[in-house]
Every structure is written in C-alpha cells, then in structure tokens.
Amino acid sequence: MRTLEFKQLPLSVKIAVGIAFLEAWVSIEQLVIDRYGLWKYMPYYKVTDPCVWDLAVAVIISLAIWSASTRSLPTGG
Secondary structure, eight states: OOOOOGGGSOHHHHHHHHHHHHHHHHHHIIIIITTTTGGGGSTTOOTTSOOHHHHHHHHHHHHHHHHHHHOOOOOOO
C-alpha cells in the first residue's frame, strides 16, 4: 500500500482538515484565552465575537492547506 500525499486527497478531506484546525483554534480561544484573560494583552481581540485574530487564523489555515495541496510531487527515478 502506497502512502498518499496531501495533494492526492479529495477536496472533502482537505475541507475537513481545515475545519478541524479552525475548531482547534476556537477551543484554544475558549479554554485558554477567554478563561485566563489573555485577551487583555491581544490588540483588537473581541471576546465571543469574530475578530481580526479569527480572520488571521482562518487565512493562515487556508494558505497552509492550499500550499500543501499545490506542492509538486517528487519525481523519482
């Protein structure tokens, strides 16, 4: 059985991976940032509302998945 590259996975799997990473960020927000008051030290952070930090994380996740999806496969010989 051959190992699959991320590029070879179906779009639905790539979307699921992105959602999983976004959910991980939401969990970090709720369990760490909001609970311990770290939001006081984060400029432009809004508690319980979408903010610049959420947008930045979503863009970073999207770019990482896009980058992993478009990498060329190594040509072995």
